[in-house]
Amino acid sequence: MLAGDRLCRDLREVLVPGAGVEETGAALSRVIAPVVAHDALRLMVMNPSLGVGASALGFWHGYGPDIGRELMRVGSRGAAFPQLARLARQTVPVVADRGLRTGWYDRLLARHGFGEELCLVLRDGRGVWGLLGLKRAVGGRPFGAADTHRITGVGPPLIAALRGYVTQGPVAPTGRRHELPPGMLVVSAEGEVAARTPQARTWQTVMAHQQAAPDWLIEYCFAALSFEAREHARNPRRRYPRVCTPMIGHGQWTAFEAQPLGDNGDIAITIQRATGTLLLPTFCDWHKITDRERQVITYLQDGSAPKQIARLLGLSLHTVNDHLGAVFRKTGTCGRDELMAAITA
Missing domain, CATH: 3.30.450.80 (Transcription factor LuxR-like, autoinducer-binding domain)
Structure with a gap:
């Protein structure tokens, strides 16, 4: 070897x-x-x-x-x-x-x-x-x-x-699960969590349990996101920061997005399930999905049939089906329904 x-x-x-x-x-x-x-x-x-x-x-x-x-x-x-x-x-x-x-x-x-x-x-x-x-x-x-x-x-x-x-593990969530509503917390200019909703507190408990992460590491991630959001405020060409974190083995992802609350340096961070457009770029990274394959997935996500996708992209139906087959192989999904469940469920 x-x-x-x-x-x-x-x-x-x-x-x-x-x-x-x-x-x-x-x-x-x-x-x-x-x-x-x-x-x-x-x-x-x-x-x-x-x-x-x-x-x-x-x-x-x-x-x-x-x-x-x-x-x-x-x-x-x-x-x-x-x-x-x-x-x-x-x-x-x-x-x-x-x-x-x-x-x-x-x-x-x-x-x-x-x-x-x-x-x-x-x-x-x-x-x-x-x-x-x-x-x-x-x-x-x-x-x-x-x-x-x-x-x-x-x-x-x-x-x-x-x-x-x-x-590894299921690409889409399996079985019954309790859906957590979005949460929000506020990080002060000093990097401390100044306030959080009950939902955000629940999210943090789930994260600590799933990743067995110490509190200081989770707080460090919030501090890092808050800095990135302040940098965006100084440079509008930069996009607001977003992080997608996998729940390993559960087929689920969590999205964190940060934006300034005002001019005092406070940053609001939202925490929610990552699906759809929040998840797709990260999902494609980890599964080695090409730019063209991602285009096909995007149209599929919008409800387009393969024939429509072929017409919209100027491709043959055979080529579109080849791209879909490659995506199914890379993600380990059995077809369009399971693929869409992985991204949107």
Whole structure:
């Protein structure tokens, strides 16, 4: 078995539905440690079509709640995002040392016993899937050229393993379920959750249960979204941030959208089931659906029959059916009804 195939298999084996983010982070760390030794790991997973920003999933190892809460506070002010945006533009792994990091981040890591960080942006032809960061303790051996070379081999198998993790299980919700109504919470300019509806509180409880995520990590995600919304207000060409998070193994997705409430820095974040146009870009990312196949799905979602879709796209009926067949194979659905249930139910 090739080394990349073996690594992908090992990564798939530790990405287990129901396991907590810290438990999974520790397992990922054990798999990656023989490639590049490290003392702590963070993996931020993003939706390529939604751009670089708040993560849809996160796995952490070696981070205590104290450093997590500090990251949450500075994250609400956007201190971490210039670094993330800069890393996302890199085509090679980066060792973030005192010459590359901003002062606050360097000091924060040092207070908690960390030295430099080796960062790998997970990228392929679809875009950026996330960021893998490996840290070593203060006084430990610095990351070298051999480490940066070896970490590049982790990217493709890790993306493949994450795709398998997200898309495993039923593609559409199965059985009877309790439908949660949308919720809303308000994040203040200081990054704190200032208010939330009872529905938002229920959503947060469900998220914590489904992902076994610590409170600080969920609050950090809210802080990150609030910063992105403030950036949109300063730059209208940027779209309001949206994140779609999978409920692994349940065939459901949750959408988070953030918008400013006014000029005082408060941000409203809505939480709801992701279906239809909220879900489709992310759904297509994770299932490797092409742009043309996505066009066909969009028309199908609007109620068009294959003959109508062929006429609207200037294609033959045979070609449209070929595209539908490819979508069914990629998503594991049995036909149009099940595909539509996956996107709209």
